[in-house]
Amino acid sequence: MLNLKKLCCLLAIMALLIVTGCNGKNDVNDHAESKTTKHTDQISEIKSNTEQMLSTVKELKAAVGDQNVDQVKQLGKTLNDQWLAFENDVRDAFPLLYTKVEKYEQPIFAQASVDAPDLSVVKTQIAGLTDALNELKSAKLTKQNTTKLLDQAVKDYKDYVKTQADKLIEATTAFTDAVKAGNIDLAKQKYVDARVYYERIEPIAESFGDLDPKIDARINDVDDPSQWSGFHRLEKALWVDHSLKGMNPVADQLFEDVKALNEKIANLELKPQQIVAGSMELLNEAAISKITGEEEHYSHIDLVDLAANVEGSEAVYHAIIPALEDKNKSLAQKLDEQFLLMKQTLQKYKKNDQYVNYTTLNKDEIRELSNQLATLSKLMSQTAEIF
């Protein structure tokens, strides 16, 4: 990184070049004018599209009130189509608001896409989405500076991490309760739920040193198997031993460790470089231990983890979009397409809202996922251009 003094020097040179470089002054003005006209058109288009979405949201709200599941699903999809039609323009003009709309719109669409949507989730998202769309409707073009954009990115990502950590506690509680109740079938279900929230924010847990090994170690990671704790110890009990005998202390310990993680996250300080590095770590994890089926060696729910890693990485991408839009628009566009492609591919392996067992995938299918992950990592690694 350049220090401040060098940066000033650089800015001075750039200014010099701009001044000396402006021979075709008229050309420059013409260009600027046409650009402005284009922007004005684009913005009025954004506004009318936003109005459309707002009226769909209103209908959706009514449908949720009526508990009309079919209509909720249909409207959720309509809403997504409306958003896709102009989201690129929004990302271009109002990157901060873009991430805000995505934050609320995506979960609604996700619910609309499953067989049995959770209407309470849809309801909470509607409130946020309405606010975001209203803001978008009256937004004005302003140029943000990079530091501010990065600060905002960190803040948005921290919010995400906190939400996931809270959900992790909830899901872990349900899981460990089932373990302690000796209910193997229920525990298996709850295990899957809890893994999602952990895998989305795993690099954060790893940054706290001993917590990740306690929560997420696999048997090969520990020196003394009798000291083995955490999710995978219970995974083995559930899927291999088919017995929860002696697992109560392990369940209690897991709950304590997850609680400790949550507390540490509450006071988390992050730098923008750390969050981008974290998103790379998530994709690396997916590419090294999930794609090979090593992570969930007993339950074979590796696709759940893999998808969660991708989602966690996408959360970083969403947070840095405003800064990225500023530095390298085409990279933002490519990442958008690649995340979409990755999610579409993963969707192929969902049956009844659940990911299929890793062992049912053939070589070509695994290779396709691996190739797409590699492309995603390559693009994501270039986002460091914002620094």
Added chain:
Amino acid sequence: MENKQPGYTRREILKLSAAAGLGVAVGASGLGTVGMIVDTFSAKPTSSNKQEKTVIPFYGKHQAGIVTPQQTYLYLASFDITTNDRRELIHLLKTWTKLSERFTQGRNLDATQNDWLPPKDTGEALGLGASRLTITFGFGSSLFNKDGKDRFGLSHRKPLHLKPIPTMPRDAIDPSLSDGDIIVQVCADDQLVAFHAVRNLIKAAVGTATIKWLNAGFLNGKRGETPRNLFGFKDGTANLSINDVKKQNQVIWCGQGEPDWMKGGTYLAYRNIRMFLEIWDLSSLKEQEDTFGRRKLSGAPYGKGHEHDPVDVTKLPKDSHVALAKSTGQEIFRRGYNYSDGIDPKTGNIKAGLQFISFQKNPQASFVPMLALLSKNDALNEYTKHIGSGLYAIPRGIKKGEYIGQALFS
């Protein structure tokens, strides 16, 4: 990236000059500063005689790596294109062209001026020079038509003789070790230099092409002498001289009847031939020599005293390798490499053999009939098994400013 000039962008130069404290100089003598910086950061070889000799020009009428005197190491990489977008494919060929130009000159990729980004160059070959590196590109028939689909609008430009090699008797071909949309042959006298090149080509392809298989090869022979294969016999004695341009035009280089992008190009025929070393090593010297039809030590054909004496087929065992190959009356230009690839855990035998590579202008008339005859009758078959196969069109060489295969796409 598409619009970036090779080397430094203006912004990168500015950053550099600022970082190096040279900023003030830019306004007045910008070019000088730029030159200095580029020299400092890219490993451009100094123009000592020794280094110049190790550089084989990437540009030319024909691609390098065909009639280039054979280097010691090989990597052969087969790629499948993962996109259906013709522009992305062209972009990859442009990128590969830029990288190849650089690497064959012994230069690495520029340093990244942002420490948070991954380095552009993987770095392991820094300072090693060019080592006679050549990078040769070819197109498989699946690039023109895959499962009945013409993904890139190229099927009407398919060259004359690009048809898959037919299945042969005794074939044990593994599809995962065969074919591919694009073949890249990387050769150098330093294995690390060759590896660095192929690794960076694979890295650059992510998102557009995926590596299907990658094989390494090695070879040695005193200068001017025919190298030996892993059975201990000289291999390639009958090859035409790399200085005989007239003969090359007869045997190797495509001309009339071929599309423009193939005029001056050729076809690469590939076979991955596993050789059963442990069995061979326990066969008698007589059996070994009868199998080839040549003397093991001198390489002389039966009935003659020296390696390059003309072969008298009547003196050779009928099913010997050389007798059969000669009887077709066809010529190909061989440029294969030995390989070893660990052991077979079931038997403990070494997995080794020959990356058979030959170049010829009409493989359907020369290579294929020769292979058919040998596959059926060759005494050598007892000791070998063909496990990989491929045929690729090698486009003509390019001029500076063009990208590889450009004439196929324009």
